[in-house]
Amino acid sequence: MKKKITIKTIAKELGVSTSTVSKALKDSHEISKETKEKIQAFADFYNYKPNSLALQLRNQKTKVIGVILPKIVHHFFSTVIMGIEEGANEKGYHIMVCFSNESYKKEVETLKVLSNGSVDGLIVSIARETLENKDFNHFTALVSEDIPLVLCDRVVDEILCDKVVVDDVGAGYKATKHLLETGLKKIALITTPKHVNVGTLRRQGYEKALIENYIKTDSNLILEVDEDGDISNQIKKIFEQNIDGVFAVNEIYAATAMRIAKEKGLKVPEDLSVIGFTDGLISEYSSPSITTMAQHGFTMGKQAVELLIERIEKESETLKPKKIVISSDLKLRESTKPSS
Numbered sequence: 001m002k003k004k005i006t007i008k009t010i011a012k013e014l015g016v017s018t019s020t021v022s023k024a025l026k027d028s029h030e031i032s033k034e035t036k037e038k039i040q041a042f043a044d045f046y047n048y049k050p051n052s053l054a055l056q057l058r059n060q061k062t063k064v065i066g067v068i069l070p071k072i073v074h075h076f077f078s079t080v081i082m083g084i085e086e087g088a089n090e091k092g093y094h095i096m097v098c099f100s101n102e103s104y105k106k107e108v109e110t111l112k113v114l115s116n117g118s119v120d121g122l123i124v125s126i127a128r129e130t131l132e133n134k135d136f137n138h139f140t141a142l143v144s145e146d147i148p149l150v151l152c153d154r155v156v157d158e159i160l161c162d163k164v165v166v167d168d169v170g171a172g173y174k175a176t177k178h179l180l181e182t183g184l185k186k187i188a189l190i191t192t193p194k195h196v197n198v199g200t201l202r203r204q205g206y207e208k209a210l211i212e213n214y215i216k217t218d219s220n221l222i223l224e225v226d227e228d229g230d231i232s233n234q235i236k237k238i239f240e241q242n243i244d245g246v247f248a249v250n251e252i253y254a255a256t257a258m259r260i261a262k263e264k265g266l267k268v269p270e271d272l273s274v275i276g277f278t279d280g281l282i283s284e285y286s287s288p289s290i291t292t293m294a295q296h297g298f299t300m301g302k303q304a305v306e307l308l309i310e311r312i313e314k315e316s317e318t319l320k321p322k323k324i325v326i327s328s329d330l331k332l333r334e335s336t337k338p339s340s
Contacts, residue, residue: 066119075280083301100127121148148311171328172205187245288334
């Protein structure tokens with residue numbers, strides 16, 4: 001059985017552009033007879049069949065952009081949506097927002113529904129279960145059919161498309177460096193499992209700051225939280241160590257660590273300093289308020305939709321995938337001591 005091929009496959013094998021292949025298969029007068037015959041023969045040999053859904057997506061513009069995010073109750077993603085919506089509206093587009101609820105199956109099903117011609121392109125932050133499974137075929141299939149796709153925040157190198165990410169390594173470094181500058185020595189890291197790449201990158205920044213200060217990374221001070229389990233009970237374990245600081249990779253973990261500290265009679269920040277991630281309402285209105293790394297989700301959303309619309313409106317051009325990296329800023333509040 002011959003392998004299934006796409007326009008991109010034909011273009012790569014014959015050393016021509018995808019636009020040339022597309023025009024040749026439509027018998028365009030712009031393409032020479034010799035080139036058309038060569039492309040058609042190759043397509044016939046491999047029994048090439050155009051993807052009618054992809055063609056519909058490309059040829060009938062809806063002026064709607066599909067957005068798939070992992071969670072509905074997450075301050076960061078709500079700001080990303082606001083940025084996407086503003087950027088889309090400025091260009092005359094509307095958005096359709098869906099949530100995978102961190103499920104691989106739901107992500108696959110939602111991508112399938114949205115890519116049937118309902119939208120002109122997609123912005124996606126990958127579900128946690130997909131990252132764990134390491135199965136990205138539903139994304140690579142979209143890319144192979146030239147369906148415009150931008151990945152935002154949670155991305156992987158295997159998918160060749162535009163991406164907008166936070167400088168997670170830099171953010172983890174800034175947070176840990178600040179705690180060290182306040183005189184702390186035993187700083188715990190509360191992070192995600194390794195397959196969630198944003199947590200892994202923030203951990204790299206944490207370790208980099210420790211190394212610069214001649215502090216050896218202590219695995220006992222690093223907690224990888226399983227969100228399918230009891231988060232609070234897991235975080236309690238880190239307090240079995242004699243810690244004086246916590247860097248948590250999201251504000252839920254940070255707020256939970258502060259609550260547990262209070263239950264144990266520790267004062268924040270006198271006995272324990274805490275830095276979280278994502279400048280949401282939890283961080284702002286906790287008591288004490290939480291020092292945090294501000295991710296600038298609005299900016300990320302706006303950048304993502306600008307990249308996507310450029311891709312949608314310049315579909316005949318071969319554009320090299322772009323990666324935009326956005327810095328995070330430390331927002332000082334009451335949960336950390338002043339720098340020494």
